[in-house]
Amino acid sequence: MIKRTFALSLLSVYGAAVFAAPAPVADVTSGSNDQRIEALERMFNTRTEAQHRMQQQLDTMQQEVNELRGSIETHNYQLERILDRQRELYAEIDKRMSGVANSPTxxxxxxxxxxxxxxxxxxxxxxxxxxxxxxxxxxxxxxxxxxxxxxxxxxxxxxxxxxxxxxxxxxxxxxxxxxxxxxxxxxxxxxxxxxxxxxxxxxxxxxxxxxxxxxxxxxxxxxxxxxxxxxxxxxxxxxxxxxxxxx
CATH class of the missing domain: 1.25.40.10 (Tetratricopeptide repeat domain)
Known part of the structure; x- marks a missing residue:
């Protein structure tokens, strides 16, 4: 009775997750109850491991995106400072050239x-x-x-x-x-x-x-x-x- 209840629970979990991700196809309709339970357990464990691997891949991708975003922000800031520096130099040159242009010969x-x-x-x-x-x-x-x-x-x-x-x-x-x-x-x-x-x-x-x-x-x-x-x-x-x- 306990094994049957556990089997039904596994079937319920498996049924809820069946549309979430593909899983290996196994025949759980034949064989003894113990064999069917073992098959369900293997399928459940396989799906769980696949979900863990997928989550790890997502975490890795998110970390890479965050690093890229930080790198872009750093480069944008550095570029802005370079442009500011160029404007300062141009202003300095303009001032010097203006002084020369306004002076008598x-x-x-x-x-x-x-x-x-x-x-x-x-x-x-x-x-x-x-x-x-x-x-x-x-x-x-x-x-x-x-x-x-x-x-x-x-x-x-x-x-x-x-x-x-x-x-x-x-x-x-x-x-x-x-x-x-x-x-x-x-x-x-x-x-x-x-x-x-x-x-x-x-x-x-x-x-x-x-x-x-x-x-x-x-x-x-x-x-x-x-x-x-x-x-x-x-x-x-x-x-x-x-x-x-x-x-």
Whole structure:
């Protein structure tokens, strides 16, 4: 009686699962009760093992999909940073070319080391010092040497038309070295003293990051919200929005 009941239970389970996945065909209608029960048990075990293998395959596929998704997100972020970097370089080149285009054709004033430009008199030494500092980054990749070069430039030419860019580059160099306090000071100077700088949006984003790194999430949130408000359609605004979601 017990074996018959167990056999009926197995038949019920088997019948419910018969449409879920194909199973080996076996004759369970002939032979003794023991033989029929053994046949049902074998079929049940075979189906269970097949379902386990299928689940393992699904789990493996899901893991691969997750890894691919993470890789795509990482590549997208890296591409976005590369594009931002290119925009910064183009802006820097435009500024330099604009300064050359707006300057008179070789005007010489009392000091032959000075060149007259539309915004006032810019020393040739000033141009040389700024070019040297920038080239240490863009051309020579000597980032550690570029830090004192920009510091010296800002100390020597605090009122230069290149001062805002110098603060940005110096802040970026210190940021890359994870000198959060030093980077914050440079970005804050740019934001406070040069509201019209084309690097203001990115400086605000990075200023927020330095605040987060120093456990000041409330200030970081305020800065990133400011970026979105002031520059709603900029890449910096998208970056700030992503960072806000992580808070």
């Amino acid at each position: 070789v005007p010489v004033v009392a000091d032959s080391n000075n060149v007259q430009q539309s915004g006032g008199v810019i020393s040739a030494n000033e141009n040389e010092a700024y070019d040297k500092a920038v080239n240490l980054i863009l051309k020579d990749k000597l980032y550690d040497q570029a830090i004192p070069a920009f510091q010296s430039f800002l100390q020597t030419f605090p009122n230069s038309s290149y001062a805002s860019n110098a603060h940005y580059w110096l802040g970026q160099l210190l940021f890359n070295k994870q000198d959060w306090a030093g980077a914050s000071a440079q970005f804050q100077t740019l934001v406070s003293k040069y509201p019209d700088s084309n690097k203001r949006a990115d400086a605000l984003v990075k200023l927020g990051i330095t605040e987060m790194e120093r456990s000041n999430s409330a200030r970081a949130k305020q800065l990133w919200e400011q970026v979105i408000q002031e520059f709603p359609d900029s890449p910096s605004s998208k970056d700030a929005a992503k960072r806000l979601k992580t808070l």
